[in-house]
Amino acid sequence: MIGTLIRLRVNGRDVAARPGTMLLQACRENGIDIPTLCSDPRLKPASSCRLCEVEVAGRERSPCACATPVEEGMEVATHTPALEDFRRAMLTHLAERIPGEDPARLAGKPFRKLLDAYGVEPSGTRKPEAKQPEHPYLDVDLSWCVACGRCVRICDEVQGQNIWTFTGRGADLALAPGLSPGLRESACVSCGACADTCPTGAIEDVSRLAAGLPERWVRTTCPYCGTGCEMEVGVKGGRITEARPVFASPVSRGHLCVKGRYGWGFSDAPDRITEPLIRRNGVWEPATWDEALAAAASALQQARRAGGPSAVGVLASSRSTNEENYLTQKFARLALGTNNVDCCARVCHAPSAAGLGQTFGTGAATNSYADIERAGLLMVVGANPTENHPIVGARIRQRARAGVPLIVIDPRRTELADLATIHLAPRPGTNLPLLQAMASLILGEGLTDPAFLAARTEGLEAYAASLREWTPERVGALCGIEPEAIRRAARLYATTGPAMIFHGLGVTEQRQGTDGVAALAHLALLTGNVGIPGAGVNPLRGQNNVQGSAQMGCEPSRLTGYQKLAQSREIHAQVWGAELPEEPGLNALEMIDAAGEGRLKALLVIGYDPLLSHPGARETAENLNGLEALIVVDLFLTETAKAFGTVFLPAASPFEKEGTYMNGERRVQRVRQVVPPKGGSRTDMAILAALAERLGAGQPFRHPDAAAVWDEARQVWPAIAGISHGRLDQEGGLQWPCPAEDHPGTPVLHAGGFPGGRAAFRPLGWTPSLEVTNGEFPFLLNTGRSLFHFNAATMTGRTRNRELRADDELELHPDDAAELGLSAGDPVHVQSRHGAFTLRTRPTDRVRRGEPFATFHAVAAYVNLATGPGRDTVTGTPEYKVTAVNLRATGDAKVM
Numbered sequence: 022m023i024g025t026l027i028r029l030r031v032n033g034r035d036v037a038a039r040p041g042t043m044l045l046q047a048c049r050e051n052g053i054d055i056p057t058l059c060s061d062p063r064l065k066p067a068s069s070c071r072l073c074e075v076e077v078a079g080r081e082r083s084p085c086a087c088a089t090p091v092e093e094g095m096e097v098a099t100h101t102p103a104l105e106d107f108r109r110a111m112l113t114h115l116a117e118r119i120p121g122e123d124p125a126r127l128a129g130k131p132f133r134k135l136l137d138a139y140g141v142e143p144s145g146t147r148k149p150e151a152k153q154p155e156h157p158y159l160d161v162d163l164s165w166c167v168a169c170g171r172c173v174r175i176c177d178e179v180q181g182q183n184i185w186t187f188t189g190r191g192a193d194l195a196l197a198p199g200l201s202p203g204l205r206e207s208a209c210v211s212c213g214a215c216a217d218t219c220p221t222g223a224i225e226d227v228s229r230l231a232a233g234l235p236e237r238w239v240r241t242t243c244p245y246c247g248t249g250c251e252m253e254v255g256v257k258g259g260r261i262t263e264a265r266p267v268f269a270s271p272v273s274r275g276h277l278c279v280k281g282r283y284g285w286g287f288s289d290a291p292d293r294i295t296e297p298l299i300r301r302n303g304v305w306e307p308a309t310w311d312e313a314l315a316a317a318a319s320a321l322q323q324a325r326r327a328g329g330p331s332a333v334g335v336l337a338s339s340r341s342t343n344e345e346n347y348l349t350q351k352f353a354r355l356a357l358g359t360n361n362v363d364c365c366a367r368v369c370h371a372p373s374a375a376g377l378g379q380t381f382g383t384g385a386a387t388n389s390y391a392d393i394e395r396a397g398l399l400m401v402v403g404a405n406p407t408e409n410h411p412i413v414g415a416r417i418r419q420r421a422r423a424g425v426p427l428i429v430i431d432p433r434r435t436e437l438a439d440l441a442t443i444h445l446a447p448r449p450g451t452n453l454p455l456l457q458a459m460a461s462l463i464l465g466e467g468l469t470d471p472a473f474l475a476a477r478t479e480g481l482e483a484y485a486a487s488l489r490e491w492t493p494e495r496v497g498a499l500c501g502i503e504p505e506a507i508r509r510a511a512r513l514y515a516t517t518g519p520a521m522i523f524h525g526l527g528v529t530e531q532r533q534g535t536d537g538v539a540a541l542a543h544l545a546l547l548t549g550n551v552g553i554p555g556a557g558v559n560p561l562r563g564q565n566n567v568q569g570s571a572q573m574g575c576e577p578s579r580l581t582g583y584q585k586l587a588q589s590r591e592i593h594a595q596v597w598g599a600e601l602p603e604e605p606g607l608n609a610l611e612m613i614d615a616a617g618e619g620r621l622k623a624l625l626v627i628g629y630d631p632l633l634s635h636p637g638a639r640e641t642a643e644n645l646n647g648l649e650a651l652i653v654v655d656l657f658l659t660e661t662a663k664a665f666g667t668v669f670l671p672a673a674s675p676f677e678k679e680g681t682y683m684n685g686e687r688r689v690q691r692v693r694q695v696v697p698p699k700g701g702s703r704t705d706m707a708i709l710a711a712l713a714e715r716l717g718a719g720q721p722f723r724h725p726d727a728a729a730v731w732d733e734a735r736q737v738w739p740a741i742a743g744i745s746h747g748r749l750d751q752e753g754g755l756q757w758p759c760p761a762e763d764h765p766g767t768p769v770l771h772a773g774g775f776p777g778g779r780a781a782f783r784p785l786g787w788t789p790s791l792e793v794t795n796g797e798f799p800f801l802l803n804t805g806r807s808l809f810h811f812n813a814a815t816m817t818g819r820t821r822n823r824e825l826r827a828d829d830e831l832e833l834h835p836d837d838a839a840e841l842g843l844s845a846g847d848p849v850h851v852q853s854r855h856g857a858f859t860l861r862t863r864p865t866d867r868v869r870r871g872e873p874f875a876t877f878h879a880v881a882a883y884v885n886l887a888t889g890p891g892r893d894t895v896t897g898t899p900e901y902k903v904t905a906v907n908l909r910a911t912g913d914a915k916v917m
């Protein structure tokens with residue numbers, strides 16, 4: 022809502038401003054630039070540098086424009102001789118502190134521009150003691166510090182880490198007390214926000230100091246997680262030299278995490294494969310594109326001749342663009358004639374799509390990240406956003422710090438759990454009873470929203486009846502939680518609206534993943550927390566484009582738009598001008614099972630490393646070994662490629678192509694080519710088109726560019742019909758449903774109604790995990806991620822992130838560690854019923870006794886050797902979060 026504009030006069034000119042804006046911003050928007058040093062639009066005004074002082078008629082003192090709200094009829098002078106003299110004097114004083122040597126450090130910085138504008142030169146000298154210890158990404162030399170305080174404030178107000186502080190009389194910047202001497206050893210998360218805001222380069226990117234200012238910038242979307250932060254990527258001499266956050270991004274709002282900000286180095290890694298390879302007599306040999314494509318096509322044809330179209334399959338990449346995923350499933354269906362196509366949503370959030378789909382009618386996040394600031398309560402279930410979706414995590418942390426109630430449900434005491442009003446720590450695998458008990462209490466105590474239930478839901482009676490058995494006492498014993506804590510959490514969630522749920526893999530990667538998600542959706546329905554801002558159920562989707570991959574149709578029983586095969590086959594056939602295969606396909610895990618049984622003979626794997634990331638690696642290996650051909654399209658020789666690849670087709674990196682990604686809040690955003698494909702690599706789009714030509718099915722894949730592919734997808738999926746590349750370029754990202762070019766997109770789903778009319782409650786039975794502890798396997802192993810590495814670490818492992826956290830570790834309760842004779846860094850052998858691995862020990866009371874946690878990133882650890890065959894009963898998603906194991910000290914030397 023924009024109220025009436027406020028009119029004021031600035032320098033004798035009439036100016037209009039929105040109510041509530043500060044003078045500094047109002048002037049800027051009207052083309053009047055007031056000098057400032059301590060102001061940053063991401064931060065609350067501090068009025069500490071005083072450079073933005075202006076004269077206001079009728080006021081005795083000159084106020085700072087950054088902290089003075091506009092008023093009707095105000096008369097302002099911004100550049101009087103007195104003000105300008107004052108500014109020059111202030112800048113001269115500051116310039117005396119800044120070294121005159123090494124002018125490159127100041128080049129392009131806001132402070133340099135101010136000095137130039139006022140004709141002042143730095144005249145200080147460098148203080149050797151001001152140079153801080155080395156950090157892989159941040160170079161800190163406080164000789165250049167002008168004590169503007171922006172680093173202190175951004176680390177507090179945006180990232181929430183509070184690393185910096187002023188000492189003495191406010192002029193000396195230092196690490197906050199209690200933090201160890203170096204930035205690297207402190208709690209700093211290397212988000213780079215302090216370097217980004219620093220106006221003098223006192224805190225600066227190592228890469229900027231090495232390469233200098235970029236020659237050009239390209240705006241694109243981060244290639245790592247489903248948060249979907251936008252970034253400006255700097256290029257110099259044809260290479261990427263840095264990445265900076267985009268202020269105007271609705272998702273990241275001028276912030277990035279360490280992966281987006283500094284994790285781009287993989288695309289120039291020395292071991293990136295940029296020419297095709299064919300394996301001959303067990304050895305990878307270089308090949309031309311002609312030879313490699315011919316080999317790949319003939320292998321696919323041979324497999325089809327031998328076993329029919331169901332003998333071939335495709336694993337799509339949720340790291341690739343929407344356009345490439347649209348082409349991937351079209352390729353499987355038209356060029357290969359099979360519905361055997363799936364993506365890593367299978368091992369990730371397929372249960373979210375299923376559970377939300379069953380209940381609400383649409384299987385995607387109901388609300389937007391912007392609702393974090395609108396919610397009256399936040400509930401985070403089985404997700405660790407400060408590490409895995411750090412921009413979302415930082416925003417949740419800021420709300421909790423501001424007093425918004427936060428409930429965290431996680432067996433581990435995550436960073437957010439430290440800030441939570443209530444932290445419930447269920448035994449891994451017991452979400453369902455816990456959520457059922459909460460629902461039962463809400464119904465029993467009359468804390469529901471009866472009007473919402475009557476008008477917008479069905480099936481309540483049977484559901485309510487099914488809940489009676491779930492008393493807090495019974496559930497408390499099952500989950501290892503005090504019954505009273507369950508009561509408090511249920512009451513708090515139901516009575517503090519609007520209440521917004523975020524959930525992660527702690528809910529989905531379970532034998533009862535889909536039902537766990539449905540249980541959350543039921544809680545939201547009971548309390549009327551659907552269809553309104555600041556509420557809903559919101560899966561924190563994993564890879565940059567996993568939402569897009571599934572929505573584009575990389576699913577064995579769904580087509581583009583996640584529409585069921587049977588329902589949308591006709592429209593697809595019409596647009597494609599060809600018939601689609603009838604038989605539903607196999608999912609990602611079933612394809613690999615089928616390979617072991619000889620039913621699947623050839624597999625095309627695009628940007629996905631199943632040998633490392635699927636559960637039960639030994640069995641995965643045995644099964645993949647049954648394939649006659651395995652064609653890998655990737656940037657690197659993945660574990661899958663190394664062990665079983667027969668043809669390797671080198672893919673262009675996410676910075677080397679055009680297209681779009683879809684983030685976890687249904688927002689479609691542009692991906693832009695920053696640099697050309699490296700060496701002989703080609704985009705996934707070009708590779709699929711060339712392969713289709715070789716298979717004699719080239720015509721449906723001859724699109725001039727990514728925009729043309731997207732336009733075709735718009736024809737088969739009405740919810741994106743209004744989103745074009747052109748619109749995205751002009752307006753920024755748009756959230757589907759967006760059915761028409763003049764539609765603004767949909768930040769909140771189900772505001773007007775559910776796709777099926779009413780939302781559907783259903784009784785949810787209890788299917789406990791098959792992973793049972795006993796004397797032989799007394800521990801329940803939980804697995805997941807850490808901040809600095811991403812999944813198979815194929816990309817982050819090739820950046821200096823590995824210096825920030827080198828290895829996977831086993832988090833183990835100190836008492837368990839002591840009992841096993843393990844100290845920090847000792848190798849511990851982890852044995853399950855399915856396999857074993859060895860990691861070093863990290864004793865921590867963030868996990869409970871009996872419930873160790875391992876990160877699964879590195880090949881060295883191979884955590885998935887031990888995970889088991891349990892799968893979600895609806896979607897087949899693996900039960901990565903629960904494995905019964907035995908632990909023992911190996912007695913080997915420390916592996917530090």
Ligand SMILES: Nc1nc2c(c(=O)[nH]1)N[C@H]1C(S)=C(S)[C@@H](COP(=O)(O)OP(=O)(O)OC[C@H]3O[C@@H](n4cnc5c(=O)[nH]c(N)nc54)[C@H](O)[C@@H]3O)O[C@H]1N2
Nearest residue numbers: 403404405409449450525526527563805806808810811812
């Ligand atoms: N830094 C980083 N970021 C990433 C990734 C990465 O590898 N590194 N990967 C991306 C991908 S693909 C994904 S899918 C997302 C995943 O993001 P998250 O869903 O946050 O991932 P995890 O760390 O696997 O698991 C989340 C939490 O589930 C908890 N949990 C385990 N069992 C249970 C249970 O029974 N009940 C409950 N309530 N909680 C349980 C774990 O303790 C853990 O804290 O992250 C994405 N972002």
Ligand SMILES: Nc1nc2c(c(=O)[nH]1)N[C@H]1C(S)=C(S)[C@@H](COP(=O)(O)OP(=O)(O)OC[C@H]3O[C@@H](n4cnc5c(=O)[nH]c(N)nc54)[C@H](O)[C@@H]3O)O[C@H]1N2
Nearest residue numbers: 340341369628629630634654672804805812813815877901
């Ligand atoms: N124990 C355990 N195992 C797990 C999980 C867990 O929590 N615990 N989580 C599971 C989850 S949620 C997921 S999503 C999986 C992730 O498992 P994977 O999908 O295997 O992991 P990524 O590291 O994301 O691998 C993606 C590959 O894509 C390549 N790539 C990147 N961009 C592009 C591109 O544009 N084009 C092409 N062609 N290739 C590209 C990268 O080089 C990399 O090799 O792991 C699963 N495994």
Ligand code: SF4
Nearest residue numbers: 176209210212213215
């Ligand atoms: S990099 Fe981020 S976390 Fe570290 S000190 Fe700077 S702002 Fe704080």
Ligand code: SF4
Nearest residue numbers: 243245246250278281
């Ligand atoms: S939060 Fe995710 S999308 Fe944003 S910068 Fe970090 S990895 Fe990239």
Ligand SMILES: [Mo]
Nearest residue numbers: 368369563564
């Ligand atoms: Mo994922």
